[in-house]
Amino acid sequence: MFNTITIDTETMDVKPSAVILSIGGFAFNIQDVKGVQSSILEIARNPEQASYSPAAFYGLVDTFGQLMQGRTVSAQTQQWWQKQEEETHEALAGQREPLSQALVNLTAWIQKHPDARIFFRGTDFDGSILENAYRTCGLTCPWHFAGKRDVRTYIDAMVKGTKGYLPKTHQPCFAMVKHHSLHDAMNDAEQMAIAYQVNSQQVGAA
Numbered sequence: 527m528f529n530t531i532t533i534d535t536e537t538m539d540v541k542p543s544a545v546i547l548s549i550g551g552f553a554f555n556i557q558d559v560k561g562v563q564s565s566i567l568e569i570a571r572n573p574e575q576a577s578y579s580p581a582a583f584y585g586l587v588d589t590f591g592q593l594m595q596g597r598t599v600s601a602q603t604q605q606w607w608q609k610q611e612e613e614t615h616e617a618l619a620g621q622r623e624p625l626s627q628a629l630v631n632l633t634a635w636i637q638k639h640p641d642a643r644i645f646f647r648g649t650d651f652d653g654s655i656l657e658n659a660y661r662t663c664g665l666t667c668p669w670h671f672a673g674k675r676d677v678r679t680y681i682d683a684m685v686k687g688t689k690g691y692l693p694k695t696h697q698p699c700f701a702m703v704k705h706h707s708l709h710d711a712m713n714d715a716e717q718m719a720i721a722y723q724v725n726s727q728q729v730g731a732a
Contacts, residue, residue, distance in 0.1 A: 528553040528581070530718065531642045532677060534710040535652045536618065538589070538599040538607075542658035545592045545599050546625065547618055549632055549656070550707030551583035552715045553639050562719040563699045566712045570700040576708055583635045584708040588622040595625070595662055610705060617706040626663040629656075633668040647690070647714055649674040677714045684721035692717050 533551045537544035552569075554562045569575045569582045576584045593599070607615075623631070636644070646653040653674040660667040678690025685692065699716055702709045 528555055528639045528642050530554055530556040530715070531636065531639060531644045532711040532714040532718070533644060533646055533652060533656070534707040534714070535655055536705055536707045537655060538603050539597075540600065540603065540651070541598055542654045543596070543598045543662075544603075544655050545589050545597045546587045546628075546655065546659060547589065548587060548707040549583070549585045549628060550709070550711040551632065551635060552708065552711040553581050553642060554715045554719065556715075556719050556722050559716075559719045559723050562716055566700050566716060569708075569712070578631070578635065580638060582708060582712075583632060585628040585631055586618065586620050586622045587628045588624050591624050597625075597659075597662065613703050614705045617703050617709075625659060626665065629660055629663055629665050632656075633665070636668045643675055644669050644673060645675045645677045645680065645714070645718070647677045647710070649676050677718060681717055681721045684718075684725040692720060696720070 531551055531553045533549070535549050536547040538547060539545060552566075554565060556562075565581045569579070576582050578584070636642075644653075653669075657667050657671065681690055681692065682688060687693075696717065698713050700709075700712070702713055704710075
């Protein structure tokens with residue numbers, strides 16, 4: 527049973543009104559590190575599963591329609607994207623859906639896991655942008671406004687850290703592409719599951 531979901535977006539602005547390029551989500555059992563890593567590796571090997579499966583969601587979003595809706599692009603973010611690696615840009619290539627359809631698909635995927643807690647890396651960026659997008663499209667957001675949880679806070683609480691990540695010695699279990707929304711969501715999931723395990727071991731040894 528999946529009890530946790532991590533969600534990430536790639537955008538063209540840092541404001542809640544940002545044009546969304548992609549949405550990635552990963553569902554997992556936070557108490558099962560090996561299961562999380564196995565699922566991540568399977569999805570990384572099989573691009574078809576990366577698009578829409580019980581454990582993974584990945585959607586590319588049409589940008590023209592969003593601009594017509596008044597969503598925003600910043601020059602600074604455009605310049606930032608121009609500096610990214612080729613593999614990052616390749617992850618954004620493919621068939622795009624209207625924003626409303628991408629959000630309907632995301633809601634349907636989330637609803638397959640009604641008991642899962644939803645986490646973002648920070649509660650004031652990805653979650654706020656998606657909530658704004660749902661309002662733009664006249665759709666109901668699938669999580670309560672107070673129900674957003676923070677990946678960074680969770681990891682720090684579990685491992686007594688201050689950076690929101692596992693120590694630098696940690697390496698993802700898969701060939702991660704930076705700023706690929708699904709890969710970022712899977713990386714957060716793996717780190718959270720490891721952090722849970724570390725905390726459980728510390729508590730058990732106390």
